[in-house]
Amino acid sequence: MNITILGPGAVGSLYAYKLHLAGHSVSLWGRTPSRKIEITLDDGENIAFNNQSLEDLKRCDLLIVALKAWQVQSALLPLLTHLDNDTIILFLHNGMGTVDMLADELTERPVILGTSTHGALKVNTNTVHHTGNGQTLIGAWNEKGQQCQFVAEVFDHAFSPTHWHSNIQQALWTKLVINCAINPLTAILDCRNGQLTNEEYRAQLAGIVEEAVCCANFDGVELEASTMLDTVVNVAQSTAQNYSSMHQDIYNKRQSEIDFINGYVVNIAAKHKIDIPNNLSLYQRIKQIEASWSHHD
Known part of the structure; x- marks a missing residue:
């Protein structure tokens, strides 16, 4: 899949790395204006990801929102105009309420919600440690999201265990x-x-x-x-x-x-x-x- 991760903090970087290793085409959208962001996970190899590439954004199948909850609205709204209407949006952050704030903009799009109990720590700009094994739960926010159960399988293959939760x-x-x-x-x-x-x-x-x-x-x-x-x-x-x-x-x-x-x-x-x-x-x-x-x- 073509995947863009909005917010390459500790958790976003962890998932970016794992999804890349599983063979997906992963691009980042971070605050830094540089065209590339390099990430090393634990003792793994250094991987360079595209950053802020509009081309990648326009063709992405899945956008993962891994920001701090208070950043979501201002960071996501400007990107929606470039996103295909069928692009799946997965919200993967702490707390609740961000999606309600954006409900009008999101009703027509396939939206899924996730929660992760993995521990991740960003040691410096480019290095992330996976500090605790956990699991990822994903479920539908709306009718169109119901059709996205396969995303849980994609994730499970890249970063097990991931489960689809019928009552997210x-x-x-x-x-x-x-x-x-x-x-x-x-x-x-x-x-x-x-x-x-x-x-x-x-x-x-x-x-x-x-x-x-x-x-x-x-x-x-x-x-x-x-x-x-x-x-x-x-x-x-x-x-x-x-x-x-x-x-x-x-x-x-x-x-x-x-x-x-x-x-x-x-x-x-x-x-x-x-x-x-x-x-x-x-x-x-x-x-x-x-x-x-x-x-x-």
């Missing part, structure tokens, strides 16, 4: 609840994920998860609070040494994805008039931290 909203909400609990807390406490397994945080985690699950249920997705709390604790344990993406963003004074994680839950809660003090307070706290930078710069 449930997978996305599951990941969202985990992110709601782990991401802002580790950012605020300036700690690794493992610290959250300490008993002193149990009640707080339970509160965050309960509220988020309640919002998921209102959004038509069946999740169970006690199961989700166990999942959160398991993820924190299995990624004990990792710093969450939000921790890294806040630590490095970069804009976080809070609007599309706890902020998404806050919006759902407002719509259904649900009280969610834990998530609201985390959301406000991260927004305050972000606002404080611009005041001091």
Whole structure:
């Protein structure tokens, strides 16, 4: 397939490399104006990818959006005019809500949503480490997306395991609840994920998860609070040494994805008039931290 990856960060670069090795024609669309971007994965060979090639974009069969959630709208909109109407668009990023914002522009296109539990770390401009094995789940966002199940097979061949999920909203909400609990807390406490397994945080985690699950249920997705709390604790344990993406963003004074994680839950809660003090307070706290930078710069 002809594949373009919008956002060659850690995750985008990891998938670009794997898809290239599987024989696909992969092109990147990154912020750097250079015509080529070189990527090395772990100890593998150095591969040069085309960057910002309109020709590649026009003939691509699949566009993978691997940006930070807050970058999606402004980066994707200008590209849509060059994309064929049949080009499949796969959103592969943390958080929820970006596709809703673009719904009018996307209804006529085949759109699929994905979630990945692979760990990836960009060591420098050209080197990516695959830091944790995970899986990729893909599912349809709209009617046209339903016809794209073969994309999961393409991915599975390149980067196993990948599965087609008939109810991708449930997978996305599951990941969202985990992110709601782990991401802002580790950012605020300036700690690794493992610290959250300490008993002193149990009640707080339970509160965050309960509220988020309640919002998921209102959004038509069946999740169970006690199961989700166990999942959160398991993820924190299995990624004990990792710093969450939000921790890294806040630590490095970069804009976080809070609007599309706890902020998404806050919006759902407002719509259904649900009280969610834990998530609201985390959301406000991260927004305050972000606002404080611009005041001091």
